[in-house]
Amino acid sequence: DTEVTQTPKHLVMGMTNKKSLKCEQHMGHRAMYWYKQKAKKPPELMFVYSYEKLSINESVPSRFSPECPNSSLLNLHLHALQPEDSALYLCASSQDPSGRTYEQYFGPGTRLTVT
Amino acid sequence: SQQGEEDPQALSIQEGENATMNCSYKTSINNLQWYRQNSGRGLVHLILIRSNEREKHSGRLRVTLDTSKKSSSLLITASRAADTASYFCATASIQGAQKLVFGQGTRLTINP
Secondary structure, three states: OOOEEEEOOEEEEOOOOEEEEEEEEOOOOOEEEEEEEOOOOOOEEEEEEEOOEEEEEOOOOOOEEEEEEEOOEEEEEEEOOOHHHOEEEEEEEEOOOOOOOOOOEEOOOEEEEEO | OOOOEEEOOEEEEEOOOOEEEEEEOOOOEEEEEEEEEOOOOOEEEEEEEEOOOOEEEEOOEEEEEEOOOOEEEEEEOOOOHHHOEEEEEEEEEOOOOOOEEEOOOEEEEEEO
8 A cells, every 4th residue: 555645535624723734644654744736836845744743844824733543544733824824735655764765655735725 | 944946936938848947956965856736725745856866757747856956847748738736846854754734836737
């Protein structure tokens, strides 16, 4: 199984809502990532988890809160978002947490709209 | 900015022709990767080339890497309509290989 799954595919939320994005992989990968991608732009790294521990936070606002409950699951909790947070949120995983030797596998993304 | 530059930003060719995309970057790298993204979907890994490699092939794909010029190119031979997508290069630096930094991307259109 070489798939990364993400739910939901689409999410519309108001600025006062609390919602969560979910990501799952069963490839035994020990590094998982959250990216944000605006239209016609490249993905931008938000967070990296290595062996279920947060290893990189790219100065992301606290209204985004990541969680890695176990080696297969990655969540992104959303609270009090702004309309400019509307984007495609991509989850990825890789076998090698050092990043030196292996590619990243991406999920299909969650299209988030903040109203 | 650590992000790489890709050119061209957009490329439109006829089916069967070859497509070449270029990527330049700024830092010393551990490896460079190319990804494809169909509209609004996740990225698909195409090929990874390490800093000590100069050329790599995978099917119809050929990637070159010139670390002295901090540049890479992706060649797709005998293009097909299904190759229509955005193509991104991504670099993993020596200092922090976990963090992939993506180029701006090339939007490739293959006309039947």
